[in-house]
Amino acid sequence: MSISLAGKTYVIMGVANKRSIAWGIARSLDQSGARLIFTYAGERFEQSVRDLVATLDGNHEIILPCDVTDDASVEQCFAAIKEQAGSIDGLAHCIAFAKTEELAGNFSDTSRDGFLLAHNISSYSLTIVARYAKELISEGGSIVALTYIGGERVMPNYNIMGVAKASLEMSVRYLAADLGRQGIRVNSISSGPIRTLSSKGVSDFNTILREIEEKAPLHRNTTPEEVGDTAAFLFSDMSRGITGETIHVDSGYHIL
Ligand code: NAD
Numbered sequence: 001m002s003i004s005l006a007g008k009t010y011v012i013m014g015v016a017n018k019r020s021i022a023w024g025i026a027r028s029l030d031q032s033g034a035r036l037i038f039t040y041a042g043e044r045f046e047q048s049v050r051d052l053v054a055t056l057d058g059n060h061e062i063i064l065p066c067d068v069t070d071d072a073s074v075e076q077c078f079a080a081i082k083e084q085a086g087s088i089d090g091l092a093h094c095i096a097f098a099k100t101e102e103l104a105g106n107f108s109d110t111s112r113d114g115f116l117l118a119h120n121i122s123s124y125s126l127t128i129v130a131r132y133a134k135e136l137i138s139e140g141g142s143i144v145a146l147t148y149i150g151g152e153r154v155m156p157n158y159n160i161m162g163v164a165k166a167s168l169e170m171s172v173r174y175l176a177a178d179l180g181r182q183g184i185r186v187n188s189i190s191s192g193p194i195r196t197l198s199s200k201g202v203s204d205f206n207t208i209l210r211e212i213e214e215k216a217p218l219h220r221n222t223t224p225e226e227v228g229d230t231a232a233f234l235f236s237d238m239s240r241g242i243t244g245e246t247i248h249v250d251s252g253y254h255i256l
Contacts, residue, residue, distance in 0.1 A: 003236045006033035013039045014094030015049050019196045022094035024224025025231040030056040032232050039066035068125035078132035090142040090235050091133050096122035102160045104203035110160045118160045123167040130175050139183035144234050147188045157203040176244030185243035187234050192222030192250030217252030
């Protein structure tokens with residue numbers, strides 16, 4: 001199942017390991033014939049990202065550090081992309097972080113520091129990345145971010161990350177209005193829960209996975225491949241009329 005993205009170039013931000021949703025997106029885009037550029041958070045992720053990228057069919061040589069909490073790091077990353085690739089056709093933002101202690105217990109106990117950290121990494125990062133990326137994205141290009149239903153309604157233990165996702169989803173709409181003038185689309189995919197490094201931090205995650213199997217219309221959990229194929233659609237011209245949208249890829253759980 002693949003859309004042709006041959007001749008197109010996309011930046012994938014947020015591969016940590018083979019379980020990362022960003023890696024599911026990378027595999028779908030690789031199968032679609034796209035050229036990929038990878039960014040990783042810091043040195044500790046570099047080798048695992050390089051090892052994974054080597055397993056893809058395409059030859060994706062540009063792999064760069066980008067810490068989204070550091071303006072200079074984002075600026076340098078996109079300067080390097082411009083120098084090495086010229087223009088790009090889009091970007092997948094698959095980045096989030098909250099302190100583990102904030103992903104359990106009472107929401108009213110959220111610390112100021114934890115609140116700001118979650119918003120900085122999980123929400124503001126999309127805006128600063130879009131600011132640099134828009135200079136490189138060609139007309140008709142597309143930005144895709146990842147969100148979760150905990151940004152629309154209260155989900156157990158998701159706490160501050162839910163508030164950060166609400167902020168991210170609204171940023172998607174403001175960015176869609178802003179970048180639409182340049183012909184760039186901005187959308188998000190609201191993924192069902194998937195076991196990854198980040199989701200391990202959410203207390204009682206297994207209960208959430210079981211609830212999807214029991215209650216979601218499709219009675220199964222979401223796979224990174226399903227999210228990856230939806231991202232390929234959002235990057236392709238097949239979705240050219242869609243911007244500012246949140247598409248749920250969650251076995252239909254959100255309708256309940
Ligand atoms: P993951 O841990 O594999 O990916 C999170 C990524 O964020 C990592 O690659 C990490 O290095 C990166 N990151 C953290 N701090 C950073 C920083 N300062 N600079 C740059 N990168 C940084 O987990 P994932 O579940 O694949 O998460 C990817 C996205 O999907 C996140 O936005 C997450 O909220 C979203 N999402 C996940 C689920 C789920 O159940 N796993 C569901 C819906 C949405």
